[in-house]
Every structure is written in C-alpha cells, then in structure tokens.
Amino acid sequence: MYVDSEVSRLRTVLLHRPAAELARLTPRNNDSLLFDGIPWVSRAQEEHDAFAEALRGHGVEVLYLGDLLAETLTLPEARAELTAGVLSHRRLGDALRASVAGYLADQDPDRLAEVLVAGLAHEEIRPGTGGLVYAMMDRHEFVIDPLPNLLFTRDSSVWVRNRVAVTSLAMRARRRETTLTHAIYRHHPRFAGTELLFDPSLEHVEGGDVLVLAPDVLAIGVGERTTPAGAERLAQRVITAGLAHTVLAVPIAQERATMHLDTVCTMVDADAVVMYPNLADSLRAWTITGGPDGGITVRGPDPFLEAAAEAMGIDRLRVIDTGLDPVTAEREQWDDGNNTLAIAPRLCVAYERNVETNAQLEKAGIEVVRISGSELGSGRGGPRCMSCPIERDPL
Ligand SMILES: NC(=[NH2+])NCCC[C@H](N)C(=O)O
Numbered sequence: 145m146y147v148d149s150e151v152s153r154l155r156t157v158l159l160h161r162p163a164a165e166l167a168r169l170t171p172r173n174n175d176s177l178l179f180d181g182i183p184w185v186s187r188a189q190e191e192h193d194a195f196a197e198a199l200r201g202h203g204v205e206v207l208y209l210g211d212l213l214a215e216t217l218t219l220p221e222a223r224a225e226l227t228a229g230v231l232s233h234r235r236l237g238d239a240l241r242a243s244v245a246g247y248l249a250d251q252d253p254d255r256l257a258e259v260l261v262a263g264l265a266h267e268e269i270r271p272g273t274g275g276l277v278y279a280m281m282d283r284h285e286f287v288i289d290p291l292p293n294l295l296f297t298r299d300s301s302v303w304v305r306n307r308v309a310v311t312s313l314a315m316r317a318r319r320r321e322t323t324l325t326h327a328i329y330r331h332h333p334r335f336a337g338t339e340l341l342f343d344p345s346l347e348h349v350e351g352g353d354v355l356v357l358a359p360d361v362l363a364i365g366v367g368e369r370t371t372p373a374g375a376e377r378l379a380q381r382v383i384t385a386g387l388a389h390t391v392l393a394v395p396i397a398q399e400r401a402t403m404h405l406d407t408v409c410t411m412v413d414a415d416a417v418v419m420y421p422n423l424a425d426s427l428r429a430w431t432i433t434g435g436p437d438g439g440i441t442v443r444g445p446d447p448f449l450e451a452a453a454e455a456m457g458i459d460r461l462r463v464i465d466t467g468l469d470p471v472t473a474e475r476e477q478w479d480d481g482n483n484t485l486a487i488a489p490r491l492c493v494a495y496e497r498n499v500e501t502n503a504q505l506e507k508a509g510i511e512v513v514r515i516s517g518s519e520l521g522s523g524r525g526g527p528r529c530m531s532c533p534i535e536r537d538p539l
Pocket residue numbers: 177178179293296298299315318351352353403404406407523524525526528529
C-alpha cells in the first residue's frame with residue numbers, strides 16, 4: 145500500500161458498488177443527502193460495474209468497500225464497535241435502541257454490512273418492547289441513516305505514501321461513512337500494521353480536497369468541506385511524519401459546484417493538470433513548510449500554478465488548455481469534466497458526456513477511457529471522486 149502521486153501506474157483501488165442505499169433517495173431527502181436527482185439504481189450499478197471493469201482491464205485490482213466491511217464485521221471487536229456506533233444515535237431513545245440492537249445482533253456479517261451502508265427504516269424492524277419513539281415515528285423514517293455518498297470513496301480516506309488518513313467529513317449526511325473506513329483500516333487483516341495519519345475526530349478534511357502533487361508535495365483545497373483548521377492539522381501531520389516537505393492550502397469557492405478541489409482540478413501527467421478554465425488564472429495557494437521547533441511556516445498567497453511548480457521543483461505545472469467557452473466549461477465542470485482518475489501518466493478515466501473536455505485532453509496527448517455516468521453523476525462526483533487509490537507505483 146503506497147501512493148506518492150496522482151498519476152503513476154495505479155495498482156489497487158478502493159471502490160464502493162452502490163446498492164440499496166441509493167434506493168433510499170426520494171425527492172424529499174435528496175438535497176440533504178447531497179444528491180441532485182434520484183438515480184435509477186440498476187443503471188447506476190451497471191455504470192459502476194463498467195467503471196470497475198475498465199480499471200481491471202488496465203490491470204488495476206479493485207477492492208470493494210462493501211466486501212471489506214463484511215469481512216471486517218466477522219471480527220467480534222469490529223462488530224461491537226460498529227454496532228455501538230449506530231446505536232449511540234440520540235434519536236433512538238432506550239426502547240427503540242434495544243429493538244435496533246436486537247435486530248442488528250441477528251444479522252450475519254454480510255447483511256449487517258448492508259444495513260450499515262443502506263441504513264434501516266422504521267418499518268423494517270418490529271416494535272419490540274414498545275416505547276414512545278417507535279410509536280411516534282413515521283414508518284419511512286430512518287432509525288439508521290443510509291449512506292448514498294459512500295460511492296465517493298475518495299472522500300472518506302486518502303493514502304499518503306504508506307499511511308492512510310481517515311478523514312473528518314464535514315457534511316452531516318456523510319459523517320458516519322468514516323466510522324466504516326476507520327474500522328476497516330484498523331481491523332481488516334489486509335491493512336494490518338498500517339499507521340493512521342488522521343482520524344475522524346479531528347478538524348474537517350475531505351479526501352476530494354487532497355491532491356498528491358508530487359512525492360513530497362500535497363495540495364489541500366479549503367472550502368465547503370475542508371476547513372483551514374483541517375488543512376493546518378493535516379499539513380502539520382504530513383510534514384512532521386516526513387511524508388511531504390510542502391503542503392499548499394488552496395482556497396476554493398464555498399459552493400456546491402466546487403465542493404472539493406478535485407471538482408476543478410485533477411492531474412493527468414506528472415507535470416500537468418486539467419483545470420476548470422474559468423478558474424485557472426485566479427486560483428491561489430498558501431505555502432506551508434516545516435518551521436522551527438517542529439511547527440510549520442506559512443507564506444502566501446501566491447498564484448497556485450506558480451506555488452505548485454516551485455514546491456514540485458519543476459519549471460511549470462502545465463494546464464491542459466481546454467480552450468472552452470465559459471458556458472461549455474461551466475456545464476462540463478458541473479458534470480465532473482475536470483474530475484479525472486489517472487490510471488497512469490497521460491491515461492485517465494473520464495465521464496463520456498464531457499465531450500469537449502475529453503476531446504481537448506486527447507488533443508493534448510492524454511488518452512481518455514470514457515465511462516458513462518448519467519446515473520452515477522447525479523451524486524455530483526466523477527471517476528476521481530468514486531475511487532480511493534491504495535497502491536500506485538512510486539513516481
Ligand atoms: N471528491 C469529490 N468531488 N466527491 C464528490 C462528492 C459528492 C457528494 N454528493 C457530496 O456532496 O459530498
């Protein structure tokens with residue numbers, strides 16, 4: 145397990161195949177569950193299977209979060225931890241808590257994993273010993289919330305070299321996701337001995353904001369999800385651990401369209417990014433390096449591209465000039481045109497619908513593996529959001 149870049153050959157990736165949790169979305173809850181529409185579940189699964197197949201076709205090992213979770217739940221300690229986590233929710237009250245506990249105790253690891261991801265509605269459990277909460281709840285209300293955004297595995301953990309940062313998600317609808325990744329990385333034998341770089345109790349950082357620009361350089365977007373305090377904490381940790389000498393904190397607009405840094409900028413080569421053109425010239429960065437007494441030093445802000453090139457020790461960080469008119473650029477940015485997943489330098493996966501961006505990438509010598517994402521995209525995430533690289537060749 146090792147990741148020191150965004151682009152070197154991808155060997156192992158963590159995905160989550162969406163399932164019953166998507167079927168929980170309704171026009172009443174989709175906004176708070178961070179979806180912009182109601183996906184057609186079976187088609188979303190087909191799209192996701194094609195994405196996984198495209199990766200396997202390029203020699204990438206695909207791990208599924210659902211499988212790792214079910215395997216983790218065969219361990220009594222992990223099972224107890226994850227069960228206690230959902231039972232601690234204040235909405236339950238004692239009587240309903242006892243009923244839910246009983247229900248969970250009856251499930252085998254596979255089904256329990258499913259429940260932890262898809263959630264549990266009131267109508268799925270029996271009243272047990274009664275209680276006011278059960279009596280007063282609507283039958284469609286959740287006693288365990290579903291996690292439809294688990295699909296975006298990029299956000300709930302991120303690898304920096306041989307360590308994993310289990311993130312601290314900012315949006316209420318997503319917080320519980322990291323209880324799952326936290327348990328998997330600490331209990332699953334595949335990750336035995338892995339040191340955690342970050343944990344969910346810390347200041348907010350989401351993986352979509354973290355870009356490993358070079359083996360010693362990280363960029364962290366700061367906006368709707370990652371806070372300045374989160375960026376500072378992660379920067380301090382990677383610098384102290386000797387995993388990077390420089391971390392760039394990059395302010396991005398606090399808006400849905402630019403919720404993470406990877407919605408506007410991803411790497412397609414060791415020295416090249418594809419970037420939302422309406423933003424390319426205005427992005428800025430604060431440069432964080434090691435300071436006296438094990439602390440950090442902050443300077444800036446400077447133009448992002450210049451700060452990045454300097455930190456990376458290259459003359460220039462190239463921006464693939466998509467040359468799009470502002471309206472097309474805005475449309476394709478919304479549909480995750482800039483959210484590419486590199487399988488290797490100059491080889492990336494992208495949504496097929498972003499016709500113009502993809503054509504420009506190819507013109508610039510970047511091979512594009514196109515996948516369809518009409519349903520997957522309703523959650524506002526592209527190939528990079530839907531993947532957490534666990535192993536890449538060293539750059
Ligand atoms: N790395 C990313 N850009 N992830 C996209 C996450 C989308 C998800 N619906 C959210 O709002 O959180």
